[in-house]
Amino acid sequence: MNTPTPAATTPAEQGGTVETLAGLNAFTAAMADAPHLGHILWYSVFEPQAPVSRDQLELWFRQLGLDETFLPPAIRQIDAFEQITGPRGVHASYRLAHAHGEAPVTTTRRRNRRDDDSRTLGVTLMIRHVSREDNKLVRNLVREVRDENASELEYDPRLATIEFWRDPAQTGVPGAGVLNIEPNETAIALLCESEQAKVRAVLDEVRETYAQACRYYTTDRLRAVVRTYVEGLSAVKVRPSGGVYFVHRYHDGAIDALKGLVDRLGGDSELVRVPLPDTAEQRDMVVRAITTKAKEDLQKLAADIATANRDGATEAHMQGLVKRFQELQKQADEHERMLATSLGETQDALKVVHAQVSTLLVSTW
Structure with a gap:
């Protein structure tokens, strides 16, 4: 086109x-x-x-x-929590120059090693999933330290626990809940002052971003x-x-x-x-586009119906297939009405798929 x-x-x-x-x-x-x-x-x-x-x-x-x-749909608090603590959610990355004699900046395990060199450390603060329980979701703020010279990784696995408690007030509102953040003060205190500030800034960002995500799309x-x-x-x-x-x-x-x-x-x-x-040219072009798209959709639907016939289908799955067929039929009829033309190939294909749907209904019921 x-x-x-x-x-x-x-x-x-x-x-x-x-x-x-x-x-x-x-x-x-x-x-x-x-x-x-x-x-x-x-x-x-x-x-x-x-x-x-x-x-x-x-x-x-x-x-x-x-x-x-x-x-x-209305914004749900649980969706806001999933969004801001998920893979695309709040995180921070930065570098630390660490020279001999400076305050320790890495994990406890590394601090116990002899450290006579100067090196650059890459640090990432990220949120990782811990558990999904009936009454809450639990995630941790994790600190990943990468020694860029030695290509080594180390972790502080819990600088804070970030929880979502499901509807503690029992409001009955779908997806309702409360955010709770518990900093691990012992682990944070082992970091240098600049890193402590970064950790607390990330936790503040989680709170602020969650509040925004609960209100705005x-x-x-x-x-x-x-x-x-x-x-x-x-x-x-x-x-x-x-x-x-x-x-x-x-x-x-x-x-x-x-x-x-x-x-x-x-x-x-x-x-x-x-x-x-x-014009006739533009009308033919649109009809070709409609026919091509309809063929693709019908071929996919026919394949899914054949699979359902072969492997069996739940009632919900079957209803979904029937709904897809009805939607394709509706679209074809609407395009014919609007364009005042016949979509012969599409309607022929619909008849074939309709027969498949009928067979599926008979075999299931």
Whole structure:
């Protein structure tokens, strides 16, 4: 498809796209009253200009007339804990120059060794999983020390215990809980003063980040909101790697509202749309894209049904397969209605998969 796509995908790269976007906006304005089949669109969601809470997002949805069924789930405290103590959560890395005669900066085991050299030590403070119990989750703040000259690793396995107690007040709110941090003062006291300060700064960051994560949506979650909304409009991916969609003109009003939502996020977030002229060539191109995507989805569904027939399927698994088939049928019917054309190959493939679904239902029930 000879459709312009954004040259930049990060804020740092977007400076070179001002002229391109201005040209696209001018083209979009010129096409406002011209017959068009729909829009080619893409979006980028980066760190919002201001934190976005659940209340704020609900307000924007109502003001813009967006379908509130696409609102994300409410923020859960347990999810905030998992986020900030997980692999992509709070951590710190730094270097320490250690010369003979200085205050000890490594683990107790290393301090008992003879140390006559000067060396650089790489230190990482990280959070590691300990246990997941019925009433709490437990993780430790771990200090990893790397001697860059000797390529050796040593650990202080517990500078602090970081716990999430599940709903101690018994509120019944899904995912509710309380963060508790217990510094290991004995282990921390063995570190030099500068490192003690770093450890306490990391623990403060855990508290502050957790409080923020309990109130505001992450950028990833906001990006998922936009993606789910676009795909909920029967959008068709027109680039194999994804990220660029065709949306029929029937949904122009929803796209206007969704662009308003992305604009309200501010910062470098944007939703760009380009009208697609309603010509025979462009219509055929869209039909080919729809047919290709439908074939891929139906082939995958057919394979999953065959596996379920062979290995057996639980009722929940079977219902999931039936739901996928119904969604594909709905999308095909909607595209035929909007484009006023027949998706013959897709409908033929749907008949084959429908027979498979029927066989699965008969064999299971």
